[in-house]
Each structure stands twice: as C-alpha cells, then as structure tokens.
Amino acid sequence: MTQAIPVQDLSRLCIHTITTKPWSIEEAVDRYAEAGVKGITVWRDAIEGRNASEMGGRIRNSGLDVVSLCRGGFFPSANQQNRLKAIDDNRQAIELAHSLGAPLIVLVCGADSTQPLGESRKQIREGIETVLPEAEAAGVKLGIEPLHPMYADTRSAVNTLRQANDLCQAIDSEWVGVALDVYHLWWDPDLEAETSRCGDMGKLFAFHVCDWRVPTEDMLLDRGLMGEGCIPVRKIRGWVEESGFSGYNEVEIFSNRFWEMDQAVFLDRIVKAYQENV
Numbered sequence: 078m079t080q081a082i083p084v085q086d087l088s089r090l091c092i093h094t095i096t097t098k099p100w101s102i103e104e105a106v107d108r109y110a111e112a113g114v115k116g117i118t119v120w121r122d123a124i125e126g127r128n129a130s131e132m133g134g135r136i137r138n139s140g141l142d143v144v145s146l147c148r149g150g151f152f153p154s155a156n157q158q159n160r161l162k163a164i165d166d167n168r169q170a171i172e173l174a175h176s177l178g179a180p181l182i183v184l185v186c187g188a189d190s191t192q193p194l195g196e197s198r199k200q201i202r203e204g205i206e207t208v209l210p211e212a213e214a215a216g217v218k219l220g221i222e223p224l225h226p227m228y229a230d231t232r233s234a235v236n237t238l239r240q241a242n243d244l245c246q247a248i249d250s251e252w253v254g255v256a257l258d259v260y261h262l263w264w265d266p267d268l269e270a271e272t273s274r275c276g277d278m279g280k281l282f283a284f285h286v287c288d289w290r291v292p293t294e295d296m297l298l299d300r301g302l303m304g305e306g307c308i309p310v311r312k313i314r315g316w317v318e319e320s321g322f323s324g325y326n327e328v329e330i331f332s333n334r335f336w337e338m339d340q341a342v343f344l345d346r347i348v349k350a351y352q353e354n355v
C-alpha cells in the first residue's frame with residue numbers, strides 16, 4: 078500500500094513579494110488572491126512610488142493579510158554617520174509599516190566586516206533599542222531574523238537562533254522577537270531546543286520557508302522550492318507549532334532560475350510545493 082502524502086491546506090500560506098519579483102505588487106496581490114494564498118509580506122522595493130496606506134487597503138480588500146514588511150535593520154557600521162543613517166532608515170520603515178498596516182518588520186540586522194562581530198552585535202542591540210519607542214508607538218513589532226553564518230561578513234552578525242533569543246531576552250520588550258527562516262537555521266543542532274525556548278518566551282513572531290539546493294550555485298539567489306533540497310521543512314514546522322506558533326508559513330525565495338520563469342507557472346508550483354512539503 079502506498080502511503081498518502083498529507084496535504085497542507087492554504088489557510089496559513091503567505092508569500093513574500095520578492096518571491097515573484099518580476100510581478101508588480103498590484104499583479105502579485107491579484108494573482109495570490111486568485112490562487113488562494115492568504116497572506117503577503119511586502120518588500121519595501123515593491124511599494125516604491127506607491128501610497129502605502131492605499132496599498133494596505135487594496136491588499137486587505139483582496140482578502141489578503143499584510144503579514145510583515147521586509148526589511149529593516151543593517152544597524153552596524155564602524156562609521157557613526159552610517160549608524161545614524163541606519164536609525165533614520167529604520168524609523169522610515171516603521172512609518173511605512175504603520176501606513177501599510179503591517180504588524181511586523183523583519184530585521185536583517187547587518188554586519189560590518191571591518192570591525193569585530195561582537196562590536197556589530199553591540200551596535201545591533203543599540204540600534205534596536207533606539208528605534209523601539211517609535212515601533213511601540215506605531216504598534217509595529219520588530220522581528221530579528223538570524224542569518225546563515227555565510228552572511229556574517231556584511232548581512233548579519235546574528236547567526237543562530239540562540240543568539241537571537243539571547244538578544245530578545247536582553248532587550249526584554251514585548252515588541253521585539255524573532256523571524257525564524259529555515260534557510261538560515263536548518264543546520265543548527267540546537268534548532269529544536271532553541272525553537273522551543275523562543276516559543277516559551279513568546280518571541281516567535283514569523284516563520285519563513287524555502288529549501289537549500291544541493292549544490293547551491295549562488296549564495297544569495299539560488300534558494301529552492303520546498304521539497305527541492307535538503308531542509309526538513311515539515312519537521313521544522315512541527316517544532317515551530319509545538320512551540321505555540323500559529324501564524325503564517327511565509328514562502329520567501331530569491332532565485333534567478335525562478336524569476337526567469339513565467340511567474341504564473343511558478344506560483345502554481347509554489348502552491349503545490351507548499352501543500353506537499355510544508
């Protein structure tokens with residue numbers, strides 16, 4: 078007897094606008110809604126030149142939830158002027174999220190390879206604490222996304238869920254938590270334990286899925302569809318749910334291969350991969 082593959086329903090499927098980058102946000106909203114997708118995470122480039130509050134209304138009218146805004150962060154720099162610029166930029170992101178009606182900003186925290194990682198981590202904490210009052214006043218949460226260590230040079234000095242949990246604990250604000258992305262964390266032997274700890278602290282704010290292709294041909298732009306690589310996505314989703322998370326499963330894929338495809342065909346493949354492998 079062949080075993081039936083359990084099929085995931087679409088009630089918690091969210092897609093990041095960058096996943097279907099060739100589409101305008103207007104087209105993405107219409108197509109996602111038609112396909113039965115329930116949530117959208119908006120990347121800032123996707124709403125450039127648009128009125129954010131009108132776009133938020135349009136998204137909700139189409140039946141989608143605005144799940145989060147990507148992205149803020151990039152706090153560290155050896156240069157103080159750059160650190161101040163980053164604070165400004167994060168304040169703008171908070172305003173934008175508020176106008177859009179996004180309850181969460183995902184933070185790619187940043188790193189500066191000309192200084193020690195420890196210094197970058199200190200500046201990340203200072204940066205988050207500096208913008209925290211604005212985030213709180215706007216009703217927008219901040220989700221620290223730990224990034225795979227291959228990005229520790231320039232993209233994030235926060236590279237494990239343990240570090241993100243520790244940072245949340247140190248900052249100790251209900252407005253600061255974690256965005257857990259399987260692409261960045263699947264390899265970590267402490268992932269199950271730290272996911273449970275994150276949930277116990279009430280800090281698990283977002284869950285991002287895709288897959289790790291073998292071999293990966295580009296460090297940034299070769300993410301796979303769920304089921305195409307070596308990440309046990311469904312198993313990790315199980316840990317995430319056991320920890321109390323009941324939010325969206327967000328499909329976030331940067332891929333030159335997929336961006337070259339007909340995006341309608343790609344969207345069908347996303348939905349199928351989601352049903353079978355998330």
Ligand code: ZN
Nearest residue numbers: 222258285329
């Ligand atoms: Zn992510």
